[in-house]
Amino acid sequence: MRTRGTGAARGRLTRMRRSKAAGFTLIEILVVLVIIAIIVTLAAVHFGPSDADRVQTEADRLSLLLESARDEAIAGGVTLGWSPDGQGAYRFWRQDASGNWMALDDNDALRPRSLPDSMHLADVKVNLAPLGIEGKLVFTPSGVNSPFSLSVGMGEVSRRLSADPLGRITIDPPKP
Numbered sequence: 001m002r003t004r005g006t007g008a009a010r011g012r013l014t015r016m017r018r019s020k021a022a023g024f025t026l027i028e029i030l031v032v033l034v035i036i037a038i039i040v041t042l043a044a045v046h047f048g049p050s051d052a053d054r055v056q057t058e059a060d061r062l063s064l065l066l067e068s069a070r071d072e073a074i075a076g077g078v079t080l081g082w083s084p085d086g087q088g089a090y091r092f093w094r095q096d097a098s099g100n101w102m103a104l105d106d107n108d109a110l111r112p113r114s115l116p117d118s119m120h121l122a123d124v125k126v127n128l129a130p131l132g133i134e135g136k137l138v139f140t141p142s143g144v145n146s147p148f149s150l151s152v153g154m155g156e157v158s159r160r161l162s163a164d165p166l167g168r169i170t171i172d173p174p175k176p
Helices: 004-022 026-047 051-076
Strands: 079-084 089-095 101-103 120-126 137-139 148-154 157-163 169-171
Touching: 051 079, 051 089, 051 137, 051 148, 051 157, 051 169
Parallel strands: none
Antiparallel strands: 079 089, 079 137, 089 101, 120 148, 148 157, 157 169
């Protein structure tokens, strides 16, 4: 003869077996998480900006800043200058009435800036002559300036910026 308690116990045991079979083990869950982590890591590495993209972004930024300095010199009736420090940073200057150069540290747009790590400025030329250590690119209130060129680079990748006498800047396309 069967007792009621035994049938109820068997029913619970059957339900427990079914619930164990329907779930995932900790190992299975960890394996799935590892696979997802690997895929996300590969996607992050693949979709990060390349050196060429980073150099192009900096070349665009510097081009806009130099054009902004040209425009501000014309609009403000002052002579402005730009100079690299030779170590990946650059700053803008204002010439006072006596001809002395003062750093523009209080101007949000034309404040001193540094290039990202491992990026550099090279081959800065004004009127086809190398810019000296204390030299500056000069933006006059008249809007007529000396043509200049410079390179922004990182590793084997670089972009050349060139300006005409009116300060219009072009960025040369990358060489194949």
